[in-house]
Amino acid sequence: MHHARIYQLSARKLTQDATLEELQELEQLLREHPELASQLEMHGRFFNIEATQEAADAETGEAWERQEALMRARFPEVFGNRLGHTKKGALLKKIGWSIAAACMILALTLGYFFNSRNNAVINPAPPTAAAAIEATSSKHEVTLPDGSRAILNKNSHLYLSEGFGSVNRNIRLEGEAFFDVVHNGQLPFTVQAATVQVKVLGTAFNVRAYKDEREVETSLIRGAVEITDKVNKELKILMKPNEKVTIQLDEKNLPDISREVRMLYKMEELKKEEVSGMISETAWVQDKLVFNSAPLLEVVRKLEKWYNVSIRIENDALKEERFTGVFEKETINEALTALQLTYPFYFEIAPGGNLVIIK
């Protein structure tokens, strides 16, 4: 009975039709049925072999030449101007130039138009109350006006721009959110996090951009997104599923030298925690906190947000140690006790429970 479900979910996974929940269910089922796991892994390799390119490209090239000739005959006003070897070359070139000039003007106008529209979103103008969604003490799930789903983590805000769902799908994020976006070819879905912009092409992904963390982290589960940064105009990343991109935000007063060596961005593969099969970046969606060989500094940063406490590390040697664990309903005391198993350390919780000291 489980086998049928495994085949169904694996098939959905191949075409990226599986939801995050289904992928997690599949992981779980495959752990219970290892006999199928290796076959499906093998099949996945077959499924993803690329077809031979060279021969196909040559054939397509020939087909394009025939198509272009047809297009020239039917639509000379556009396809004609690329004819360099014609006898009427000079005249055509002239026409070509005027068309090119006309296109330039159009492109510039459009550019201006789009820019001015973008600015309206980027400028953090005080959003109207109706268009702001916030989650303070617990996470919060909303369905946006366009049918897309957003799950907001604690202490996070979403601001929908005016006309969201009808003339645009622009959102500004402070904090962390997971998005499952409904495809709409005419209205791209964009998330502005600090200076970083994530443009979505129909997909499920997670953005983490808490103000105190000085970086914007994007994890893509399925589909495709494009990332740009207002500050680094040359930056443009097209992400594939299972990738995570971290962009460090520009510190305003950095000396010139460190500006030069500043990493533009970091790209990593999303890793699953071995035992639970969960991706730590999106585990919060299911009320879980997952560490997969994470350095103590990162663990502390996440525990602070999760339990709403301050944590002080008084032993520098510990900072680089790595910890693994999955937490759900544990108290901070239980969580830290469990973490002591991966690497021994001492901790105490100050009276009142708002401050933890790790030694």
Added chain:
Amino acid sequence: MVEQIAVLDDSKAFEKLFYLYYKRLLRFADAIVKDAQAAEEVVSDVFLNLWRNRSKLLEIENLNSYLYVATKNLAIRSRTRLQNRKPLNIEEIEIEPEHFTNPEEILLNNELVKRYEAAVSRLPSRCQTIYRLARQDGLRYKEIAAILNVSVKTVDAQMAIALKRITQVVRFIYDEKRL
């Protein structure tokens, strides 16, 4: 790319789109008309129409489904005209297999790839068409459903059947190697 074609009449973007889709649409047209030259004409017409209707391109919700459905419609028309055949039944669509990249690179030997391809070609025809559209054309369930005019549920069920049958062959190869 679609915006560039629709708004700016960009012939370069049109060329890119042609390169992106030509081979796949040709294969799909051929699966229906089963005549190489007629299939080429069908795809050529699809692109001519695409350019002619470019101002409406932005209204298209899914370009994948649009191009395949357009190809299917023209292919069916060509098939009726050429061969004077009855309305198309899904079972009659036969998509050609692709040629793979050098298998050594991906640690699968030739023999295995041949057996895998044989397993795919033994799938029932509707199941095979759905599987090939997913595998060779990289289409999503919703797109395949729209193109073949079946429900997403059908695609979901047929893909699971395909996977079950093919993995059984893969297991057979495994067991055989172990002996």
